[in-house]
Amino acid sequence: MVELVCLGQALSNIHGLSLETILTFVTLVSAVKEDMILAQPATYDVSTPPDFMPPSVSLFLGSACSLTQDSVRICWSTLKHDIWKDIFTLQHNTHSLFEQFGYPHGLNPLTRPSHIFYDNNCHLAQHVKDDPFFNDISLSVDVFHFNCKHSKNDLFCQENCNPMAFPELTVDGDGKWYFNSSEPPYIREVEEGAPEAVAVGVH
Known part of the structure; x- marks a missing residue:
């Protein structure tokens, strides 16, 4: 000191x-x-x-x-x-x-997204699983990549990054999504009451 x-x-x-x-x-x-x-x-x-x-x-x-x-x-x-x-x-x-x-x-520690979509979030989730900064941030793979690009044999991904595992992302649990997570990552209007989310993509 x-x-x-x-x-x-x-x-x-x-x-x-x-x-x-x-x-x-x-x-x-x-x-x-x-x-x-x-x-x-x-x-x-x-x-x-x-x-x-x-x-x-x-x-x-x-x-x-x-x-x-x-x-x-x-x-x-x-x-x-x-x-x-x-x-x-x-x-x-x-x-x-x-x-x-x-x-x-671009500095604002007072607010953070509640959810982050990312094509390869299963790797990110493993990397930050012990970082307290991410304690209240959900990490899922976007719907398209989860269904088409991620192995069903990857248990960590299936258990932690399946977008269907986060009911707050769907409208009244009826299978409709608040977000089109496969859209390019830009600011978009969403239905009132939707969680604050950020989409990140690498192509």
């Missing part, structure tokens, strides 16, 4: 930096860890903080905390190990910072 004396020395070159700004910085970075991980190479060790932030995160923090990009880099270099090993809960006053400065950069 960074001691206060060392922290003060490391951040002394940032003019006008307040304790409030530091706490806001720490809280906001903690909320976008997953976004930072997604921007790293596949070989990246998620237990260690990355050396550099994605531009979207750095620009967001600069705007939300009124810091220059050089100051953002100094704060990250100094605080990253403490931020990475702890979880800081978003406070009510930081929600508005995401609305004002995070949304334009």
